[in-house]
Amino acid sequence: MRPSVLSLLLLLPIACAQPASEAAKQLAAKIAAQVPAHSTLMLSFENRASLEGGDVDAIRAAVEQQLRAAGVELGESETKLRVTISEDPLRYLLVAQIGGQVAIASWRKPPAVAAEYRTIIKRTTVWEQREPLLDMSLSNDGAGMVVREAERTVEYKKDTGRWQFVRATPITGAVVSRDPRGRLADAGSPYHLVSGRNYFNGGARGEFYCEAEIPAGTLMTGVDGQARLYGQRAEPLLVINNWGSDIAAVTSDCGSKRQVLVTAPTVDDSQDHLQAFEFTGVAYAAVSEPLLLPGPVTALWAAESAGQVTLVVHNKQTGMYEASRVSLSCAQ
DSSP: OOOOHHHHHHHOOOOOOOOOOHHHHHHHHHHHHHHHHTTTEEEEEOSSSSHHHHHHHHHHHHHHHHHTTOEEEEESSSEEEEEEEEOOSSEEEEEETTEEEEEEEEOOOOOOOOOOEEEEEEEEEEEEEESOOOOEEEEEEEEEEEEOOEEEEEEEEETTTTEEEEEEEOOTOOOOOOOOOOOOTTTTTOBBBTTSSSSSEOOOOOOOEEEEEEEEEEEEEEEEEEEEEEESSSSSSEEEESSSSOOOEEEEETTTEEEEEEEEOOOOOOOOEEEEHHHHHTEEEEEEEEHHHHSOOOEEEEEETTTOOEEEEEEEEOOOOOEEEEEEEOOO
């Protein structure tokens, strides 16, 4: 059985710094050495890295140009050449497959540029109650609200500036864990809560509490206390050890327009905080001061608007569960 591309990548030594054009030239030379002179190959190209579309097009054009310069023709053929752009935390990789043969070239990623802006976290309390709540949603006109509790959903409407109870609907078959989590509606997510537990099953990526989609990939906070950034493969691009278990992506008018809000790695019911981070590739930097909270965060979910997230905090002074909307503004 021939070795997999993944095993070959793991055995590949760290390459010296080189631009993508030089990597394309090296890859073309390796491919030309594996096929008879003046061969015609049918090329397919796939991007599994965090590169943008324009960069991918330029790399493909460079590979095609270098192949022709090396005497390889491209067109209809029974001999198929598959080129994949992949990456690890330090490098981008060009991986070529022809039958059972593999050729690899790589170049180092450019140094990450630290974020040069700051944001301010704005928190507005919408609802408070004694009983634990897991999530909250507001109607488009702001006059209706649904609160998700462990065993029921409760509907409210606003009348003369105050929320009035409408109805409560029990959740059929609800299984409550010691520290329950739950969403009101998340039909687009491929993940489901593990039965009787407060975390999700991420398949090959393991069990996790929260996920956030950002331009660099998918962030997941694992049940082992580590956050991981994933590209298109099962192996993480980055492992983060000093975040809490709650994260949520949010859009703003600052920086790349897409940040992630992160809780602190608290223990027990100690005071929590919320902080915003910006990602540049696999590097990240804080872009806000920590916002101190009156107790531990019990939920942090995306809201109806991409510019807001829903935050639930158990206020240790009042004993109330506070549901808030959180957004980012650019510091002056």
